[in-house]
Amino acid sequence: MVKHIGNQLKNARTRQEIEIDQLAMLTGLPADTIAAIEAGTLDVQVSTLHKLSEVLRCSFAVGDMSI
Structure with a gap:
């Protein structure tokens, strides 16, 4: 999962x-x-993902959850 978030x-x-x-x-x-x-x-x-998603204006999928 960590590698997926990194990608x-x-x-x-x-x-x-x-x-x-x-x-x-x-x-x-x-x-x-x-x-x-x-x-x-x-x-x-x-x-940390929240900070990154705000700046990049995107979401991150973590399993069944999106941040």
């Missing part, structure tokens, strides 16, 4: 042509945290 994040970010550093600045999250989420090596918190 969703990377796809949403790259579709909008936003670099990781830009997304970090817009969300207030460290760039290495965003990179780790995209790589599927960090278990992401719902509050």
Whole structure:
């Protein structure tokens, strides 16, 4: 599931042509945290997904739930 969320994040970010550093600045999250989420090596918190979804204007599917 962590890898799936990472893929969703990377796809949403790259579709909008936003670099990781830009997304970090817009969300207030460290760039290495965003990179780790995209790589599927960090278990992401719902509050973090919420910040990312607000900035990217998208939702993330986690099992049967959308954030």
